[in-house]
Amino acid sequence: MATSTSSPLKKPVTLACIQLASGADKTANLSHARDKVLEAAKGGAQIIVLPECFNSPYGCDYFPSYAETLLPSPPSKDQSPSYHALSSMAAEANAYLVGGSIPEADPDLASKKYYNTSLIFGPDGKLLASHRKVHLFDIDIPGKITFRESDVLSPGNKVTLVDLPEYGKIAVAICYDVRFPELATIAARKGCFALIYPGAFNTTTGPLHWRLQGQARAMDNQLYVAMCSPARDTTATYHAWGHSLITDPMATVLVEAEEKEAIVSWKLDGARIEETRKGIPLSGQRRFDVYPDISEGKVRFDEDNVPS
Template sequence: MQPVEGSDKAEILKNAAAHVAKAASSGSKIIVLPEYFNSPFGSQYLPEYAETLLPSPPKQDEAPTFYALSTIAAENKVYLIGGSIPEFNPQTKKHYNTSLIFDPEGNLLAAYRKAHLFDVDIPGRVTYYESEYLDSGNKLGLVDLPDYGKIAVAICYDIRFPELATIATRKGAFALIYPSAFPIATGSIHWRLLAQARALDNQLYVVLCGPARDTRGTLVAWGHSLVVDPMAQVVVEAEEKETIVEWELDPNEIEGTRKSIPVSAQRRFDIYPDVSAGTIQFEDPKLEEP
């Protein structure tokens, strides 16, 4: 889903519910919202729109988006990857960028906190330092959807780090899902390229879900939500306007691609290390202290 950003949280959640219901009515079973979907795009909005998720379960008045997502998933009988929301960290007084994933009964399957923070300075394009106001997560988001298999959930800048995607793939993920809000400055040059690179590396589906473009924001989002198939082809892509993007993720496409180009069977761990070996921390299917 690629909804328009807004400033009224209640209206944002109502709009999200309507879009999920529309997608579900057309047969969608796994639905994705964009990064920071419940707030305007910009660091100055975090204190107002952030929610407190711990201790778990959170209080309803401190986490309205949490309960709205749970209700939306249950009412539509879908797996809902709730984009991401700003989560207040009482210990540091900063925030996490957190994705909440719910099952068709409205139960929380996992909460993933963005691991890599967007600290960049591209002259003439964009300067942004997320670490000034965000804390980073320290676990990988590998989520088991009982009806389908495993997906990996990461957020925006995380897509630039291939190790995360490689580990998730070797642990059985059939899709890499990135709620994202790339600004135009980087989206215009890297959005498609990164999605195709991760799909090409791992021979699976990659989903990038961003908000519709709103020129009133501090950072203007690129839009262009898309799906890339296991052969690294962009099979569907939105423009910048509010819309719903749909595609069937076919496991036979993954199997066929890996059979035709068997890179996973031809890796040489005798001459280079396996990044998926050793101790790796994954998010538990519940909210907990990082």
């Protein structure tokens, strides 16, 4: 079973979350992201994470105008400048790059479908996988915030696991996906050493649950969790919480940003996963005779593949 006490992380690896400040100019956002990715790589990061909607402002009104066509893959530079920018960043940094997320347009323009999509590239600049946000952010907290991504976006339909050959597997999901523990549970059972969530919680939900969600997913699954937010811009229509963080398998928050632009990083060590799982041996204590193992059901994966 993948969630045995042995570690799924083959050797230590430094992961960095870039809490990026982005504005209305996509070209400027991509250039700034490159600078920060190279800065993180120079600091020793081998896995680098950008935030949700890093190439544009976040909001339903912005998704259609900033959307790029990703399929059929690879897209041309005109179809997706962000795809090519991310590919170049990964190669130049010689690092694995979880490219936050960008608005994606369905190639059938008549469908008027859009997705919130993360692109993951290898150190050679090749696309390893992509994840379309599975759970859309539709909430209504009276007197606080109302937001409906489903008014504009369509949901993805796959669990995304990505193999990094030197290190092992990671799972990538986006923001609101973190509130649904099933995705994380399946990823852990399939042998991931880290859950990575580009996200943009707001100043209502952020102080309530951002840190708790990262700790909960780490505690339940005994692996590392990284959550990467945009920096907060109080002049924007949507105020991101910030506080990008990395949590260890014992649910200890190892490093956390504030609300401003920052890079936070940590060396992930498989020994910490093994120590946690030996001390609290959940894998051998699960009662699948009482409840089913959800990772063994009918699950759709995007593992080492791009949706087609």
